[in-house]
Amino acid sequence: MNLPLRLALFLSCLADATSALNSTILNPILPGFYPDPSCIFVKEFDGTFFCASSSFVAFPGIPITASKDLQNWTLIGHAFSRHDQLPEFASPITEVGGIWAPTLRYNNGTFFLTTTLVFDYLPVNDSSRWRNFILTSTDPYDSASWSDPPHFEADGYDSSLFWDDDGQVYVTWAPLAEVRSGIFQSTIDLNTGNVGKVVNIWNGTGGAAPEGPHVYKKDGFYYLVIAERGTFLNHMVTIARATSVNGPYEANPDNPILTNANSTDYFQAAGHADLFQDVGGSWWGVAHATRVNLQNRVFPMGRETVLFPVTWKPGQWPVPTQVEGIMSGWELPPTDLGKNMMIAGQDVAGTDAIDFTTVHLKPSHLVHWRYPNESKYNFSPDDPSCGLQLAPSFGNLSSVVSNTNGGGLSLLARRQSHSLFTFSIDMTFSLDQEGDEAGVTVFVSEKTHIELGVVQMIQTGTNITAHATPLLRFQGASNGTLIESSSLVLPQEWRDQMLRMEIKASNATHYAFSAGPAAYQSQMMTVAYARASLVRPIFTGKQQASSIQSLSVDKLTNGNTQGHCLEHTQRRTTSIRQHTLV
Structure with missing residues (x-):
């Protein structure tokens, strides 16, 4: 989250290097108020992609969107829709508080969502400023199915879950940089919210406010993707990897791997990325970005969700494609599935x-x-x-x-x-x-x-x-x-x-x-x-x-x-x- 599970891996005989860049991607895929996206592909749910986004003090909160083709998205519900889930949300939180940066993951038939309720009126060094919690559901199409939240201790925000091969679950987060900078991680019991020893696993590349961490495992490496340099025009995505989940993490010499800083592109402030695979094994990424008319400093809608293809060859670093409004990408999922393409809900780009x-x-x-x-x-x-x-x-x-x-x-x-x-x-x-x-x-x-x-x-x-x-x-x-x-x-x-x-x-x-x-x-x-x-x-x-x-x-x-x-x-x-x- 800028400051509002484990990825299912499906093996394919086609490596990223041989996937054809033969489709047209139109950005943003989630237009308007959809910052801090976290997306997954769930084969068991009829081959559907799901995303969650920040909502700050909007209610119902944490919108859940779904798509079959990565281009047409439907709002299917909200993970936070009941007062009894978060009674403390009734406090006078300002517009920069509330729900920050959910991470959505799927594991063994259950959807897991971690996020933070931020009491922005409390001092930055007050640990009660951050209320981290977990929501679960077996049916994301039903807002009422999302659980009441067990809470867990973390002195920051942007919490994200990762399942290792042995079944151990880790939670990763970012403290506020003014208090202590870096990315921290611990084991977590998903039933009780109890966390283990806290480890500082990486401090980023030196950019301000390292945050938005996600851990992935591929080809024997643990990859840590984060955001740096705040949420405005200098925003960027960086990455490091290690052979142990707790590090030490080595930075990619080609960092940042994604940014539109120092450009005249219509889409600016690209950052807070999440990566996932489709049914064919191709890698994709989502981030938020802001459409900007730099000439007159007009920002039509703030941070929106954008999609980009990612080349990730075995044993190498992922290479995202730079974000643009109209871009080429891997072959998109088929759009000729008839009724199987239909998802009940509100078209996010509709009238x-x-x-x-x-x-x-x-x-x-x-x-x-x-x-x-x-x-x-x-x-x-x-x-x-x-x-x-x-x-x-x-x-x-x-x-x-x-x-x-x-x-x-x-x-x-x-x-x-x-x-x-x-x-x-x-x-x-x-x-x-x-x-x-x-x-x-x-x-x-x-x-x-x-x-x-x-x-x-x-x-x-x-x-x-x-x-x-x-x-x-x-x-x-x-x-x-x-x-x-x-x-x-x-x-x-x-x-x-x-x-x-x-x-x-x-x-x-x-x-x-x-x-x-x-x-x-x-x-x-x-x-x-x-x-x-x-x-x-x-x-x-x-x-x-x-x-x-x-x-x-x-x-x-x-x-x-x-x-x-x-x-x-x-x-x-x-x-x-x-x-x-x-």
């Missing part, structure tokens, strides 16, 4: 057209920011024509709130999966207190978000006892600094109609925020334009969301939400997939 008058459960790809207050969401209102009803939260989009004492944001988000898109919701609203607000947002974190909302405000210069007036207001924050807001009075003729709120990115540099009657698209009005550079997702990802919040403490604490809701009927996302800078 949406959700009709909430017919959907009575939360779609699995929509997420909250931390644990939600479930009482604020009604997917089956008494009036079915209302669709989804959201009641307001007291915390606004800049609040660091937990879900204790009725907290939690009333926010329902979708990962931004493309650089060019249109996101809209159709809604009615009843906001009768000054400061009540409902609308749409481009959301990175509490410190970074821009939004268009309908807000009840007493206009400047009017009598304080006057009725609040509904305004269309654009506002937000960029890395904790408020940006200039603008507002206009909501037209009278729109107030009793279904209102469409829209965010559009028709180019790489700006968002357009618009509103108008849902039934009369010709009346849509652009309220504001915003520079995309205002919402740069460096660590987490970028999401589009609908939200509702209130400044009325009495109303919320009394549990009274009558006439105080946001009703969705439609929610749409259309997009254009972009692999190169245009």
Whole structure:
């Protein structure tokens, strides 16, 4: 993990050196908020590839994706979907805390996932800052199947499991570099979480923040792959090997083996890699990378998952292919398997057209920011024509709130999966207190978000006892600094109609925020334009969301939400997939 088992080895008579580079790979394979990927191939599950990714404070967390061909991926569930798995997740963790860098492995019929819950508000030298744990499942397609987590002691993050040939299991991790730098390892009992003697197995090549370790065994060598130099433009992947699992490890003289640093490539910050084989024995790698317009410093979606072929000849070092948006690779798994190619779930690169008058459960790809207050969401209102009803939260989009004492944001988000898109919701609203607000947002974190909302405000210069007036207001924050807001009075003729709120990115540099009657698209009005550079997702990802919040403490604490809701009927996302800078 940058800072949100053993590989199944299938023998093939075809060595990497003879595999043909005859397929086209389109990156990213997991577009949008999918950092710190860990992927495996599981022959026993109908020859399927599975990946897990960081989620930080998004909930449900730890998205699990699956594919048969390495190019078309489906969100099949989340390993972290229940409050009782991690009650402590309810604490006021900020956007750089939460779930960091899961590692997914498969062994003897069971999926194992190790990861870290990070309490970023605790001092860096406080060992309780890191809560490492293991989740298991025999059916990754069922989010409810993932276990409650046994915890284990490790003074860091990015934990990863490795099974040696004798069955002994090892866990490897990285402490925070400010406390003690290096990669550490110990034996572990997967049932109890008990760990053995801790060994410092490698310190990396001298780059800052060695982290993201994974151990593999091949041709009599133990290979240790790590990330170095942070998570931004200088990010890189390095490797070392040893004849003993605890070292000493010898660095590859050709390190780094993967980086896009000091280049003008569209994909930058490549790092945090994991390696795996397909059914034919060919090696592949995944990493995260960031699409960057270096000219204007626009980062459309933060860290996304990319795929690359790896040449790994017997007894030699693995040689990854440099990450690009369109690249050649080994022959991809077949795509003509008919129904065997189908995986139930949400296409990670697809579009949406959700009709909430017919959907009575939360779609699995929509997420909250931390644990939600479930009482604020009604997917089956008494009036079915209302669709989804959201009641307001007291915390606004800049609040660091937990879900204790009725907290939690009333926010329902979708990962931004493309650089060019249109996101809209159709809604009615009843906001009768000054400061009540409902609308749409481009959301990175509490410190970074821009939004268009309908807000009840007493206009400047009017009598304080006057009725609040509904305004269309654009506002937000960029890395904790408020940006200039603008507002206009909501037209009278729109107030009793279904209102469409829209965010559009028709180019790489700006968002357009618009509103108008849902039934009369010709009346849509652009309220504001915003520079995309205002919402740069460096660590987490970028999401589009609908939200509702209130400044009325009495109303919320009394549990009274009558006439105080946001009703969705439609929610749409259309997009254009972009692999190169245009």
